[in-house]
Amino acid sequence: MKQESLTVGAVIFPGFEMLDLYGPLEMFGLAGDGFQIRIVSESGEPVESSHGPRAIADDLFSDDRRYDILLVPGGRGTRNEIHNRVILEWLKKRSWDCRFVTSVCTGSVLLAVAGVLEGRKATTNKLAFDWVASFGVNIEWQRKARWVEDGKYFTASGVSAGIDMALALVDHILGPTAAEEAALRAEYQRNTDADRDPFANVP
Amino acid sequence: MKQESLTVGAVIFPGFEMLDLYGPLEMFGLAGDGFQIRIVSESGEPVESSHGPRAIADDLFSDDRRYDILLVPGGRGTRNEIHNRVILEWLKKRSWDCRFVTSVCTGSVLLAVAGVLEGRKATTNKLAFDWVASFGVNIEWQRKARWVEDGKYFTASGVSAGIDMALALVDHILGPTAAEEAALRAEYQRNTDADRDPFANVP
Numbered sequence: 001m002k003q004e005s006l007t008v009g010a011v012i013f014p015g016f017e018m019l020d021l022y023g024p025l026e027m028f029g030l031a032g033d034g035f036q037i038r039i040v041s042e043s044g045e046p047v048e049s050s051h052g053p054r055a056i057a058d059d060l061f062s063d064d065r066r067y068d069i070l071l072v073p074g075g076r077g078t079r080n081e082i083h084n085r086v087i088l089e090w091l092k093k094r095s096w097d098c099r100f101v102t103s104v105c106t107g108s109v110l111l112a113v114a115g116v117l118e119g120r121k122a123t124t125n126k127l128a129f130d131w132v133a134s135f136g137v138n139i140e141w142q143r144k145a146r147w148v149e150d151g152k153y154f155t156a157s158g159v160s161a162g163i164d165m166a167l168a169l170v171d172h173i174l175g176p177t178a179a180e181e182a183a184l185r186a187e188y189q190r191n192t193d194a195d196r197d198p199f200a201n202v203p
Numbered sequence: 204m205k206q207e208s209l210t211v212g213a214v215i216f217p218g219f220e221m222l223d224l225y226g227p228l229e230m231f232g233l234a235g236d237g238f239q240i241r242i243v244s245e246s247g248e249p250v251e252s253s254h255g256p257r258a259i260a261d262d263l264f265s266d267d268r269r270y271d272i273l274l275v276p277g278g279r280g281t282r283n284e285i286h287n288r289v290i291l292e293w294l295k296k297r298s299w300d301c302r303f304v305t306s307v308c309t310g311s312v313l314l315a316v317a318g319v320l321e322g323r324k325a326t327t328n329k330l331a332f333d334w335v336a337s338f339g340v341n342i343e344w345q346r347k348a349r350w351v352e353d354g355k356y357f358t359a360s361g362v363s364a365g366i367d368m369a370l371a372l373v374d375h376i377l378g379p380t381a382a383e384e385a386a387l388r389a390e391y392q393r394n395t396d397a398d399r400d401p402f403a404n405v406p
Contacts, residue, residue, distance in 0.1 A: 010256070019229035019389060022256070026222035026362065029254025037255045046259045051232025052240045053213070053225070054259045056249045125390060158390030159229065160366075186222060187328060187361030187402045199390045 006173065008037045009067030009094065012047045012055050013087060015077020019159050020104035021055075024071055024166035030182040031170045038067065042086055050075040061090040066097045069169070073162075074105030074125065081110055082135070088114045100169060102154040104162030111155070112136040121150040125158030126199050144200035146191055157197065164191045209376065211240045212270030212297065215250045215258050216290060218280020222362050223307035224258075227274055227369035233385040234373045241270065245289055253278040264293040269300045272372070276365075277308030277328065284313055285338075291317045303372060305357040307365030314358070315339040324353040328361030329402050347403035349394055360400065367394045 008028050010021055028035035041047050041057035048054050059065050072091065081087050087110065095101045095116040103111055105125040111117050112135040121140040124132040133141040142148050147156040147165035149172075156165035167190050171179035183190040211231050213224055231238035244250050244260035251257050262268050275294065284290050290313065298304045298319040306314055308328040314320050315338040324343040327335040336344040345351050350359040350368035352375075359368035370393050374382035386393040 017229070018225040018232065022221040022225040025254065025256060026220070029221065030362075039256050051228065052261070053228060053242050054261070056257045056259055058255070058257070127388065158388070159233075160389045160391040163363075184402070184405060185330065185361070186363045188363040189401055198392055199387070202387060 005036045006068035008069045009040050010071040012041045015050045016073045017075030018049045020073030023163040027166040027182050030185045031178050069100045072103040072107035074107040078106045082113045100152050104156045108155045122155040123148045146197045208239045209271035211272045212243045213274040215244045218253045219276045220278030221252045223276030226366040230369040230385050233388045234381045272303045275306040275310035277310040281309045285316045307359045311358045325358040326351045349400045
């Protein structure tokens with residue numbers, strides 16, 4: 001199915017988790033010409049991920065661009081960003097005017113603190129679950145989920161779960177063939193069942 | 204087991220594949236304090252990946268640093284880099300003085316052209332197999348493999364296979380507990396069998 005390409009606005013901040021970001025972006029990238037990827041951050045300086053490698057933004061928050069899809073990675077940097085009014089206000093505004101809002105791992109804590117997950121079901125990774133689930137007033141946090149879809153919100157559990165979540169979104173938008181092709185190009189064995197979570201019972 | 208941290212020198216070039224690079228790096232990053240990651244490229248300018256997002260190097264080839272582990276991603280940029288004497292000579296020199304040489308996807312074509320895989324078994328991704336396997340004089344290219352280990356050379360098949368290869372190397376160096384913990388933190392269901400290749404028979 002041919003349709004216009006969608007812009008993905010993928011947020012970075014100091015201490016973001018590499019695979020949270022680049023796993024989903026790889027799937028969008030491999031899904032034909034369906035998606036155009038833009039990295040967005042507060043400043044134009046290189047941004048250091050939680051394990052060191054640095055990324056550089058294409059757009060700044062202050063450019064005030066809208067995107068079709070938002071992608072919010074997690075990482076230890078979320079512990080600081082929950083206090084950063086600039087990213088929270090940008091997330092709130094951009095969540096409002098985009099078609100899909102996605103997060104991976106502790107990325108959902110930023111959406112929760114920004115107030116955009118109220119009244120929604122959502123998830124996060126297991127190892128930080130209790131911390132993340134302490135945010136929000138009326139968010140139905142799901143402990144057992146590979147990812148959670150609720151309306152336009154797609155939140156994934158830990159790190160690699162973002163790959164399955166992104167493929168689910170590719171499937172939702174472009175259909176199963178596009179998602180299967182992206183997985184095949186990545187030689188990735190996809191989990192197509194959002195409820196199948198092999199890590200739900202890890203202590 | 205406590206031991207000194209190992210440096211990973213991860214190469215980038217225009218048109219590198221994101222997940223080839225960041226999948227393995229995430230696993231090294233999540234394996235306790237065992238690994239210190241450095242991104243290396245020909246220039247200090249931002250380097251654009253095959254789907255757009257840009258990375259920036261910590262070290263230049265001309266810094267002439269050695270690393271314990273080399274990581275060479277693939278991506279469409281390999282089609283140009285096989286003609287780039289600078290990267291090929293650097294790969295040759297660094298492969299000589301490191302403890303482990305790793306590649307993902309078409310990253311192995313650069314090692315092949317640099318001459319460091321002669322007399323070795325190696326693999327690459329399925330969709331570019333015939334092209335990659337046309338390089339080298341005496342390389343035993345393996346069509347059916349999630350990854351191939353031959354001495355200090357660990358070559359992975361397509362994109363996501365790099366994650367399993369990196370975990371196998373973590374296992375080899377630090378032991379199975381470190382590899383299991385990294386996989387658990389990433390909520391990743393690891394393939395521990397190098398010969399189990401679900402994509403071997405894809406046309």
